[in-house]
Amino acid sequence: MSRPFYAMDEPDKKGVVLGNESLARGIFEAGIQVASGYPGTPSSEIMETLATIHKFFPNFDIEWSTNEAVGFQVALGASMCNARGFACMKHVGLNVASDAFMTASYAGAHGGFVVLSADDPNCYSSQNEQDNRIYGMHALCPVFEAINIQEAKDVIKYAFDFSEQFESLVMMRTTTRLNHARGDLTLGDIKKIEGRIFNFDKDRSRWTFLPSNARVQRVKQLERYEVLKEFSNKFPFTELNIQDGAKVGLISSGVPYSYVNDALLKLNMADDISTLKLGMVFPQPEELMLKLFENSERVVIVEELDPFLEDFAKKLAYENDVRIEIAGKKYFPRNGELNLNKVIAGLTGFLGIDNPFVDLPVKTEHLHKASPRPPVLCAGCSHRSTFYALRLMEEKLGVKAVYSSDIGCYTLGFYKPIEAIDTCICMGASIGMANGIAKLHDGTVFALIGDSTFFHTGVPGLINAVYNQNNVKVIILDNGTTAMTGAQPHPGTGVKITGEPGVKVPLESICKGAGIDDEHMWVVDSNELEQTTTAIEEAINTEGPCVIISRHLCTLLERKVKRDLKRIPVEIDQDKCNNCMICIKNFGCPAITLIDNREVRVVKEQCTGCGMCIEICPFDAIHSTE
Ligand SMILES: Cc1ncc(C[n+]2csc(CCOP(=O)(O)OP(=O)(O)O)c2C)c(N)n1
16 A cells, blocks of 8 residues: 555645545644544544554554444543543534543543544534534533644644643534545644553542542532633634724634635625634633724624524623624524635625625536436445335235334435335434334334444344333344445454454344344345345244344445455346336336336446346346346
């Protein structure tokens, strides 16, 4: 493997990288000892980049953890050993890690401890767009943000020093636009953490949260918070820029601040507005804000999602008897992502001037002219086979089942023609919700959950079903990977993030351990239709909680892993095809299409040759091209 730019030991070298690569580089430059995390868009490439760096500098430890709570706890454990620990997750991952997060931030950090929360305004790849700055405030944990690719590296690198200087946990909050943008990066030097012994520091009352210790730690945390609040005025990535004679002040941070910069240039107003750019968005710098208020008649806050800075600014103004107008969400939407157009519209609205750009056509030359298409399971995806088998059994047995589902590729079964997803709230919730539904619903209740998600947070729901004898039929859709987020390995694969072998944790053993005996468990190949339908029928007819492990490797991995697997596309015998449309309307493989509203054809380039359609065609009209 040739050495990527971000894995070079060449300070001052310049290159172009992804935001997530820049963040990974910053973590590496900080002299990290342990990095842990769980995949989740838009954060996943941070860990993957660190794993690539690890190939060239194997002097730190890195792992995909089972879930974000464990990932957080792993990094915390490293920090307890006076090492630098990093925990990586998407924003909703912090919900999973929050139990440890809320209390760990009382104790703070020993070795530098940074948790990265990658937020997703506009829900590009998430079930919500929660604003995790509020988590920082809730936990009294300092929150840092960066405005561009270079700062992403510099800020997160600094976060480890800061964490040790103030003995504080730090949250680095990013958003999709930063994680997935590309930009210039100048490398820095790689720090060597020398002269430290990374042993567990037996500071028992600090790390043991009995109520008696917690009360003491809470006081310490509040004292630390006061110090951090004061320091936020001197935070190296925070910048107050008072413009002579300016009547308007502006506060912003992160990517929105970059939009502000562009907007002010476009509006030719860069010298007319005083700005406070925050690198540390919690705790907020009171002195700097008050200075901005003093020098302004009106202040506008440009921030994505919640009025986090705005509410604070208004409270600060009230407490200090500052009587100026402070506005934010009145001019900028509370949902979705900001962009340059929205920032110009908001700013001109606030300033009460015409928006000179409002009528300009939106530039579209840079967009590919791709036809819009609904999200769909890949051609050859084994999840489709399981869905098809479920529908067949519903029809055969006259059952109208409930499908309590989870998050993964299989959630795409919500769309036509599958439509076999009735719920999806958060990772691991499928089995839990199915427990509740099964108590009341008069009919079969399935819980559909992917293998990675089962390891993540599915297991307690299964144990609950067994313990309370809730009649849930769990189907673990085991495609041997965490497909949705880019095919990361998990405990069931037995492969570590570095590609080295770990120890495989079999799903069967976990289910057995949870109390599912052989009479209540089936393991099938998802693409063996008869096997799968029989298992489903038997599970429906068996009293009590059951598990079907529907196993078939993700089609995208199948050909990578089995290099000798020949892809033999199928074709349709037009003489035999009578346009019943089962392959399109019921099975829904995107490699099969209807031409001119009359002829069913296979798109050879898309067909993976999985052969499922051969099995489902009632007229024997589909066959292999060989
Ligand atoms: C708490 C949390 N962490 C991470 C994610 C991102 N994410 C969505 S689905 C998924 C796992 C998908 O893997 P699996 O359950 O095996 O299903 P597959 O996509 O392979 O079908 C992940 C990590 C999330 N939505 N929520």
